[in-house]
Amino acid sequence: MNDTYFLSLLVFSPLLGIILLAFVPKTQEQTIKLLGFLATLPSLILALFAFGQYLRGYDLSRLAEKHAWIHFGKFSFLSESTFTVDYELNVDGFALVMIVLTALLATLAAVASIHIKKEWKGYFMLFLLLEIGMLGVFAAGNLVLFFIFFEVTLVPMFFLIGKWGYFEKEKAAYSYLLYNGIGSAILLLVILILFARTGTSNIAVLQELLRDPQGAVQMIAPISNDLRYGLFIALLVAFGVKLPIVPLHSWMLRVHVQAPPSIVMLHSGVLLKIGAFGLIRFGMGLFPEQFQRFATLIAILGVVNLLYGAFLAFVQEDFKMVLAYSSISHMGIVLIGLGALNEAGIQGAIFQVVSHGLISALLFLLVSIMYERVHTTMLDHLGGLAKAMPLVSGFLLAGAMASLGLPGMSGFISEFTAFLGLFKAKPAIAAVGTLGIIMTAVYLLRAVLNMTYGTAKRGVIEAADIRTVELVPVLILLGCIIFIGVYPHILAQPLEATIQTMMNGLGG
Amino acid sequence: MSWDTLMQYKWGVMTPEFIVLGVATALSLIDLLMPNEKSRRPLGLFAIAGVIVAIVSLIGLLSVDTTSILYDTFRLDAFGKAFKLLLLTGAALVLLLAMDYQPKEGMKYQGEFYYLFLTALLGAMIMTSSGDLITLFVGLELLSISSYILAGLRKAHRLSNESALKYVINGGISTAITLFGMSYVFGLTGSTNLKQMAVQLSMLQDSGHQYVLALAFLMLFVGLSFKLASVPFHMWAPDVYQGAPTPATAFLSVVSKTAGFVIVLRLFITLFAAALSQGKEPSSMLLSMQDYIAFLAGATMIIGNTVALKQRNVKRLFAYSSIAHAGYLLVGFAAMSWVMIDSMWFYLAAYLLMNLGAFAILQIVTDEAGSEDISQFAGLYRRQPLLAVMMGIFVLSLAGIPGTAGFIGKVHIFLGAFATEPAHYVLAAIMIATTIVSYVYYFGLFTQIFFRPAAHHEPVKVPLGVTIVIVVCALGTIAFGIMPSLAYNFLDQFQHFGDFLR
Incomplete structure (x- = not known):
């Protein structure tokens, strides 16, 4: 299908905003903010439209696009398509869900960006570039394109953290750059080794090739079994930096604390999920055999993440740090689900990806609203928030409940399914993991109760409650969380086909 | 040789060289006869016009078949055409920079x-198109001697004098080593014609002779690494880059380096690919030397990128960065895959655009401030947002971020390293690791440009010539990054440079 530009339009529509912003004088704060917000809408509308169509049974493969792009030399002894990288976009159910999540969070983060204090023009241009990168990652049809979009997120994030962040922003920006630089460097090596040895970087073709080397399509050079293990481990590390898997996590703590909250919404809500997406799509999709061999390790890493994050979240003094460690802890559940290697586990992992994306975005949106008024996120300096800002406090509590997995909210569904999977496969590891769930409740309640109850500190009392413009995104996020919680089928249905393909790949 | 035989040669294939030679001669005469107080700017325009005419004539020659005249001392083959285009484009851009170069103490010469740039360019062009050791060496020396003078052209500037002296001494040593290596090969073959030498070398069976040949190989490579600014002859680069006038630095880092890779490719592929060597299993001499080249490439990347971390002087920083890039290019050479020349051409093209663009901005910022400290870039974004964004594009490309030509160039080199059997995993790993190291200093420039406050808010004055260079380079960097097929379609007509030995 070459006559549709739907996905290109979806991915690149924020570009229009960047171009328009270039012509707005940089002092026009209101116009810039409005334009920045409006520029995120086309993607969201298109994504929701596609999602709606898909739920009604539209065949997503009809959206696939393919255009000739790069050919690294024409060689008489190789077939025409060898060593070419096409511009190809396509989505399946999983990718579409991620795209909807990305577009939604981008729009809401654009609203949350009203709290940005300086250089709005540069901020929104980078913000929209970041959105293009994130959308592209999920829509990319080949590995090279995936990598390009992956890196497109790197540069805007560096600037967004380093320029608009808090006190130690430059250090955080560098830490982000180097860790993710190393991660993506390893990823690039994997991608190029696959590309050089097979002559293609198309994900579907590669899947075919790696499963059956003697099949219809021939490789250029052999990929030995050892090499496969090497590539798989490299992938695990590359996406492990992004996810992050303990001990590769220290950069994300800095980013969570130092970056502006509106950017952390995207960072925690989407960028970390690229790690999970990559692990599922490439780790499991391209190397199912290796993934199976490493499943126990992955499950153990997941439990380590879960417990490590939970315990350290308990002792943090800064609410942002609590949330950062909570992210690590929750990403552990993704690994737990994947390590289970069964349908329930994988479903739980993907559910967790979406659910945590929404929840952490909600919590950081609230952080942004709160910080705007009381100028601190230290638990010591807070307290009595419930008196001054009853609504914000209520939402905080709701967010915390969702995060700790209260039934009826999305967090419950994902944790439950992931653990269900692991209990089936590896009950011993799962039993240890359940400790983490208890810890989650403990640290979240400690933090939230500390902030909302008690005597109000100076600076907190006179703070105003939430404004309408802030209220709408909060309600939307909370609505999504509850909706998924009571009607998980909305996620399960689009994911069904993807999970089925995964299971086939795993041979089960 | 009678007049008739002389006239039978197809002199037309040398048109670009003749144009450059003619313009250089004319310029030197005009400069001599012109009154001292007259502005020399028109001469610069004349030189640029000459180079552009040479580019046009070269484009006209693209469709001409592989031709060899003067007993193979001059060859017009695909390799020559493709790389001459790079050299000429680079020189045209450097001349634009030179026209707007205004150091603090004024430019007396x-x-x-202008004409020294042209003679240096002529030397590089001769190297590109030579099939004989003698002309190859003459071209090399023409390029080198012109560059020595160029480095010292700021006569009233102490560092410029120092740089010229260092450059001459280092250059002399390296030339001696190169020549010594050449003499070995000549001794083994009794000829200076590359093709005949290759035939002789392929018949070399005696292991003693092969040992001598291997020695010659290493000496040639070490000697020529001076032009590449790669290990072991890289130490001149920081000092010379720092002291030389900025356009001359730009020339050294782009045109002269390209010429260096040209001679390396021409010489080694022709001479040593066919020569035999007896290692554990008999193979070509070139392949058996792969590990040594790989070692030097790795060392070059590591030294260039790590030492760059500590530099505060921007020109020194770019010197080490250019050493690092020579290392990346050597990875392409060491891999010896069938995409070798293609990938190196593309990388050199990308490097030409991104590095000259960066040097253009570097020149106006350092000229205006009179200092080359990295802090002069502080707050550039506030002072001149557009200029800062342009610098951003060039530096991102140098760092190899997708969307820019530098990324595609690196990908192509990696492709070569992985597609061969056995694949060069270690070398590629070093390359990618050092690339990450390079993020630190490249993004360090960003910290200055975008995060730090400016000392004052006056916008930087950007002269017209520099503007043209920046715009051309930025467009090229982006275009080759997003639509690399532009370059690859152009390369397709050369069919992977198969007419090397024909």
Whole structure:
């Protein structure tokens, strides 16, 4: 299908905003903010439209696009398509869900960006570039394109953290750059080794090739079994930096604390999920055999993440740090689900990806609203928030409940399914993991109760409650969380086909 | 040789060289006869016009078949055409920079500036198209001697004098080593014609002779690494880059380096690919030397990128960065895959665009401030947002971020390293690791440009010539990054440079 530009339009529509912003004088704060917000809408509308169509049974493969792009030399002894990288976009159910999540969070983060204090023009241009990168990652049809979009997120994030962040922003920006630089460097090596040895970087073709080397399509050079293990481990590390898997996590703590909250919404809500997406799509999709061999390790890493994050979240003094460690802890559940290697586990992992994306975005949106008024996120300096800002406090509590997995909210569904999977496969590891769930409740309640109850500190009392413009995104996020919680089928249905393909790949 | 035989040669294939030679001669005469107080700017325009005419004539020659004249001392083959295009484009851009170069103490020898660039360019072009050791060496020396003078052209500037002296001494040593290596090969074959030498070398069976040949290989490579600014002859680069006038630095880092890779490719592929060597299993001499080249490439990347971390002087920083890039290019050479020349051409093209663009901005910022400290870039974004964004594009490309030509160039080199059997995993790993190291200093520039406050808010004055260079380079960097097929379609007509030995 070459006559549709739907996905290109979806991915690149924020570009229009960047171009328009270039012509707005940089002092026009209101116009810039409005334009920045409006520029995120086309993607969201298109994504929701596609999602709606898909739920009604539209065949997503009809959206696939393919255009000739790069050919690294024409060689008489190789077939025409060898060593070419096409511009190809396509989505399946999983990718579409991620795209909807990305577009939604981008729009809401654009609203949350009203709290940005300086250089709005540069901020929104980078913000929209970041959105293009994130959308592209999920829509990319080949590995090279995936990598390009992956890196497109790197540069805007560096600037967004380093320029608009808090006190130690430059250090955080560098830490982000180097860790993710190393991660993506390893990823690039994997991608190029696959590309050089097979002559293609198309994900579907590669899947075919790696499963059956003697099949219809021939490789250029052999990929030995050892090499496969090497590539798989490299992938695990590359996406492990992004996810992050303990001990590769220290950069994300800095980013969570130092970056502006509106950017952390995207960072925690989407960028970390690229790690999970990559692990599922490439780790499991391209190397199912290796993934199976490493499943126990992955499950153990997941439990380590879960417990490590939970315990350290308990002792943090800064609410942002609590949330950062909570992210690590929750990403552990993704690994737990994947390590289970069964349908329930994988479903739980993907559910967790979406659910945590929404929840952490909600919590950081609230952080942004709160910080705007009381100028601190230290638990010591807070307290009595419930008196001054009853609504914000209520939402905080709701967010915390969702995060700790209260039934009826999305967090419950994902944790439950992931653990269900692991209990089936590896009950011993799962039993240890359940400790983490208890810890989650403990640290979240400690933090939230500390902030909302008690005597109000100076600076907190006179703070105003939430404004309408802030209220709408909060309600939307909370609505999504509850909706998924009571009607998980909305996620399960689009994911069904993807999970089925995964299971086939795993041979089960 | 009678007049008739002389006239039978197809002199037309040398048109670009003749144009450059003619313009250089004319310029030197005009400069001599012109009154001292007259502005030399028109001479610069004349020089640029000459180079552009040479580019046009070269494009006209693209469709001409592989031709060899003067007993193979001059060859017009695909390799020559493709790389001459790079050299000429680079020189045209450097001349634009030279026209707007205004150091603090003034430029006394503006006229010399222009024609020395042209003679250096002529030397590089001769190297590109030579099938004989003698002309190859003459071209090399023409390029080198012109560059020595160029480095010292700021006569009233102490560092410029120092740089010229260092450059001459280092250059002399390296030339001696190169020549010594050449003499070995000549001794083994009794000829200076590359093709005949290759035939002789392929018949070399005696292991003693092969040992001598291997020695010659290493000496040639070490000697020529001076032009590449790669290990072991890289130490001149920081000092010379720092002291030389900025356009001359730009020339050294782009045109001269390209010429260096040209001679390396021409010489080694022709001579040593066919020669035999007896290692554990008999193979070509070139392949058996792969590990040594790989070692030097790795060392070059590591030294270039790590030492760059500590530099505060921007020109020194770019010197080490250019050493690092020579290392990346050597990875392409060491891999010896069938995409070798293609990938190196593309990388050199990308490097030409991104590095010259960066040097253009570097020149105006450092000229205006009179200092080359990295802090002069502080707050550039506030002072001149557009200029800062342009610098951003060039530096991102140098760092190899997708969307820019530098990324595609690196990908192509990696492709070569992985597609061969056995694949060069270690070398590629070093390359990618050092690339990450390079993020630190490249993004360090960003910290200055975008995060730090400016000392004052006056916008930087950007002269027209520099503007043209920046715009051309930025467009090229982006275009080759997003639509690399532009370059690859152009390369397709050369069919992977198969007419090397024909």
